[in-house]
Amino acid sequence: MQAVAELFLEFTLLGCMAFGGVSALIPEMHRVVVEHHHWLSDATFVNLCAIGQAAPGPNVLVVTLIGWEVAGPTGALASTLGLCWPMSAVVFVLFRHWDRFRGVRWQQAVQIGVAPLAVGLIFSAGYFVGSTALLGASGWVFALTVAAANVGLRTLHPLWLIAAGALVGGLGIV
């Protein structure tokens, strides 16, 4: 029960700083879940990230998976609700007043200023998932090929790239 309450509180805090969405939170979630609380091992954490990316649906599901592995169904509920509720509450109150401050100078400044930080966070998530999965040289070559394909071939569905990853991984190539 204590773990469930702690999950809820930790993910409430994480939800308040998720600039750039849930993917941007992956390194910080690792710090909280693996390094600080020792709820999961490195390997389990990165496997859950992989499952979250291979499953259909919004990115928030990786949080559900982490909660589930830490404390079962109530854990999944606690982590997901914890992550979602703070900003859901803010946005619920704020959206009627959004027209009043949308486009004013400080709002534009924050929006423009936060964008490069989100870039850094998502890039960190990529580096972090790759290095935690203990990718060797061939693994990184594959990851960068996937990145290039995803940027260059906009019509190629990312699911094909994930399937290619499953294949080369299953064959022991990466």
Next chain:
Amino acid sequence: MTPSPSINPGALFLAFSRVGLSGFGGVLPFARRMLVEERGWLSAEEFNVLQGLCQFLPGPNVVNLSVVIGARFAGWRGSFAAVAGLLCAPVAIVLMLAALYDAFGAQPTAQGVLRGIAAAGAGLFIAMAARMAAAVRWKPRLLPFAVLVFIGIALLRWPMPAVMLGLLGVAATLAWWSLGQDAGGR
């Protein structure tokens, strides 16, 4: 801007349940397609305004968007219905995958498959970061902040709240100043 009376919590639940299952690694584009193009619940301009708010705030953007759209058409019941619709089916699927992982995850082949998926996933994150970097304004001035975040978060493993608060203050001030320069310079 008059909300249509036919959009009740049930309709919101059903509409968002299709959005939730339609994408991998992010479903926001599918939410737009459903709301603007297929059902015409919002104009493109209205969608952009609400999406702007949801991307301005931290947190899971598409969940925030569901809250706003639900609230707009059917109050707090609408918000709950939209979020529940968005998450129900994907959560069920992902928990089935978790059960499979618990049962078979330790096997060498499964380990290999997951590592390959993680490699692809790392690549997809890097691609997403590259696309976002291309959209950053005043790149020479602001993209160095992306490098600083990477050093702080990924390499030095500093806590995120400190890194974000410190750098956001500086980056937003720089953007504020740049906005003034652009407005005054021309």
